[in-house]
Amino acid sequence: MRSDIEAAAERFATDGRGFVRRTPLWKVAGSTLGVACAEVWLKLEQLQVGGSFKARGMYNRLLANRIPASGVIVASGGNAGIATAAAARALGVKCEVFVPTVSSAAKQARLRELGAEVVVTGAVYAEALEACLQRQRTTGALLTHAYDQPEVVAGAGTLAMEIEAQGGEPPDSVLVSVGGGGLIAGVAAWCEDRSRVVALEPELAPTLFRAREAGAPVDVAVSGIAADSLGAKRIGAIPWEITQRHVPQALLLSDAAIRDAQLALWKDFKLAVEPAAALGLAALRTGAYVPQSDEIVALVLCGANLDPATLA
Structure with a gap:
């Protein structure tokens, strides 16, 4: 899978459109965030095209496949759809996006834009x-899955590749939000065992946590503050296989803790992110994840497709 991630990075570098951004890595002392560790690295992926990390996987999927005249099609809580729509527009192809009613009005508006x-x-x-899927069988459009295709996972893995390059070394740990698992699968596939990759989920959307309890992927009820982006009801098959090998911890966080961290990122650092991007800080602030005093912890701020009024 590391070779697939390198191939994705090469596609981005040679595509000529400069679609996928190299987002900043912000290094701050742990004490700045009230955390007893050496450093916290904030990967500002909310600045990515389309407002989330999803651009990496969706664009890699489109670049790696022939796109029919019927274009591309995707189901999404919002972010994967936005990324697919942005990638399709960059390539000049049609795009159809299916979203659930839980998807925010802001994300739906962005898709139409x-x-x-x-x-x-x-x-x-x-x-x-x-x-x-029913529609795709009729039109023959290229399906982009939000998290469970090899090209999508490999594209997401370029984010971890960048963290290492920008940091000058692998961080000791990387805290990653989990919905269907595409992001953590890509991160874990790149890091392997050089960094400790920790899975973070809302208590009300525990797809990986419940799968581990059951010993296999299972359907779970999903709701709560981050359901529009972490709302997959089952961990993906590819993420399940990778996380079983390379992700030792899966932690749950309350909606209240996620919301507090989201507001702290805005009030203290003027980082406007959606709830899904705040799980890493929530894990540190609540003590769900306790780093060592000399540890370098990387947090992935994975998306910013939110209604700004919710930060008031």
């Missing part, structure tokens, strides 16, 4: 995905 045809259906992501 990008020229996507938006279909709102189903209460949760899984129901939108079912409708998307």
Whole structure:
């Protein structure tokens, strides 16, 4: 998988459009965030094209495959759809996005701004995905999955590749939010065992946590503050296999802790991120994850597709 990640990075470098951004890595003393560790590295992936890390996987999927005249199609809580729509516009192809009703109005509006045809259906992501798959069988459009395709996982892995390059060394640990698992699978595939990769999930959307309890991926009920981006009801098959080998911890966080961390990032650092991007800081602030005093901890601020009014 590391070779797939390197191939994705090469596609981005040679594509000529400069679509995928090399987002900043902000190094701060742990004490700045009230954390007893040496440094915290904030990977500002909310500044990525489309407002989230999803641009990496979606663009890699499109670049690696022939796109038919019917274009591309995706089901998404919002971020994967936005990334696919942005990638499709960059390549000049059609895009159809199926979103559940839980998807925020801000994300739906952004999809339409990008020229996507938006279909709102189903209460949760899984129901939108079912409708998307039925439509894809009719149109033959190229399907981009939000988290469970090799190209999507490899694209996400370029983020971890960048963290190492920008940091000058692997961090001791990387704290990663989990929905369907594409991001953590890419990060873990790149890091392997050089950095400790920790999975973070909302208590109300525990796809990986429950899979580990059951010994295999299972369907879970999802709701809560981050459901529009971490709302997959089952961990993906590819993420399950990779995380079983390379992710030793899966931790749960309350909606209250996630919300507090989100507001702290805005009030203290003027970083406007969606709830899904605040789980790393929430884990540190609550003590769910306790780093060593000399540890370098990397947090992935994975997205910023939110209504700014919610930060008031």
